[in-house]
Structure formats: structure tokens, C-alpha cells
Amino acid sequence: MRWVRTFQTSGLGKGIIILCLLSFLLLQVPAGSVAAEKKGASSVPSFYFAEGTARPGFDPYLCIQNPGTSDSRVKITYMLGNGTTNTQDLTVTGSSRKTVRVKDFLGEADDDAHDFSAKVESTNEVPLVVECPTYFDYQGWTGGHDVMGATDPAGTFYFAEGTARP
Numbered sequence: 197m198r199w200v201r202t203f204q205t206s207g208l209g210k211g212i213i214i215l216c217l218l219s220f221l222l223l224q225v226p227a228g229s230v231a232a233e234k235k236g237a238s239s240v241p242s243f244y245f246a247e248g249t250a251r252p253g254f255d256p257y258l259c260i261q262n263p264g265t266s267d268s269r270v271k272i273t274y275m276l277g278n279g280t281t282n283t284q285d286l287t288v289t290g291s292s293r294k295t296v297r298v299k300d301f302l303g304e305a306d307d308d309a310h311d312f313s314a315k316v317e318s319t320n321e322v323p324l325v326v327e328c329p330t331y332f333d334y335q336g337w338t339g340g341h342d343v344m345g346a347t348d349p350a351g352t353f354y355f356a357e358g359t360a361r362p
Contacts, residue, residue, distance in 0.1 A: 239263055239323035243316045243345025250302045250310040253334045258296040258316060261325040265290040268322035274302060277311030288324070316345060 248256045262268045272284040284301050288294045302310060316326045331340040 239325050240347045241318040241321050241323055243324065243326040243347060244349060245314045245316070245328050245343070245345050248298065248312045248314060248328060248330060250299045250304050250312070251306050252304060254330060254332045256298040256328060256330040258298060258314065259293060259327050259329065260288050260296065260316060261293040262288040262290055262322060263325060264322055266320075266322050268318045268324060269320045270294075270324070271317050271319050272296065272301075273315045273317075274298075275313040275315075276302075277308035280309070290322075 245258075250256060258272065260268075260270060267290055268288045270286050270288055272286075274282045274284070276282065282302065284296070286294065286296070298312070302312065304310065314328070316324070318324050326345045327342055328345065329340060329342040332338065
């Protein structure tokens with residue numbers, strides 16, 4: 197398995213969201229292996245995602261966990277590459293997880309209207325944990341990446357390490 201680290205930014209008015217994600221290429225992954233492990237996930241009412249696409253060859257999902265006992269009314273706001281927004285409403289029952297296949301809502305096409313940033317929020321303030329796995333088959337490259345949402349826009353971000361090696 198080969199890992200690739202990338203950074204992405206998205207403007208949201210006052211602050212920005214920077215996405216640091218770890219991508220993996222699907223090359224002879226042994227059955228039962230774990231591709232990524234998330235630690236320290238926090239439950240909050242809103243999560244932001246800097247980028248995603250519903251173009252051909254990409255399959256984005258939003259996995260929304262409700263660790264509490266009360267139902268959460270969830271609103272997903274998609275900020276599209278063509279400058280418009282689209283919203284999706286759903287309920288995630290207590291102590292459960294719901295997986296949203298973004299293409300089922302936005303459709304699929306090779307244009308700006310299918311590139312998106314997203315805000316996932318609990319409209320009744322029930323804390324959530326949200327991640328965005330994306331799988332791809334792009335010009336013969338297959339793989340995926342997964343990222344936890346940012347909990348707030350900000351103007352400054354710190355990263356512990358990185359490399360620009362060839």
C-alpha cells in the first residue's frame with residue numbers, strides 16, 4: 197500500500213478550512229487489513245469539509261455518527277463549485293450511524309456543479325462525529341482517502357510534520 201499526504205484549502209468567509217488527508221492507493225491490500233485509524237474524534241454539533249467531488253470516477257460519502265441517545269436532525273449544506281448551494285435534511289437516530297452517498301443527492305457529472313465543500317450540522321444541537329471517505333478510479337489510479345471534518349473555520353493551522361521529498 198502506498199500513502200500520499202495532500203493539503204487542500206476552502207474559503208468560508210471569516211476563516212478557512214484546511215484539509216490534511218492521507219490517501220491510499222489500492223495495491224494488493226491484504227484481506228482484513230485496516231487502511232486508516234481515527235483517534236481523538238470529538239463530538240460536536242457541526243463539521244466542515246474543504247473539498248469533495250461527485251465527478252465520474254469518484255465516490256464520496258459522508259458518515260455521520262450520533263453517539264448520544266437523542267435523535268439528531270441533520271442538515272448538510274453543499275457549497276458547489278458553480279457558486280450555488282444545495283441542502284439535504286435527514287435524521288440520525290441515537291447511538292447509530294448513517295452513511296450518505298453524496299452522488300445519490302447531487303448526481304454525477306463532469307462539471308463545477310459537482311465539486312463541493314460541505315457543512316454537516318445538527319440543527320437540534322445533538323453532538324455528532326462526521327467523516328468523509330472518498331474512493332476513486334481516476335485514469336487507472338484506484339484508491340481512496342478519508343478525513344474527519346474540521347469543527348470550526350480558522351485563520352491559522354499547525355501541522356506537526358510534512359515532506360517535499362521526490
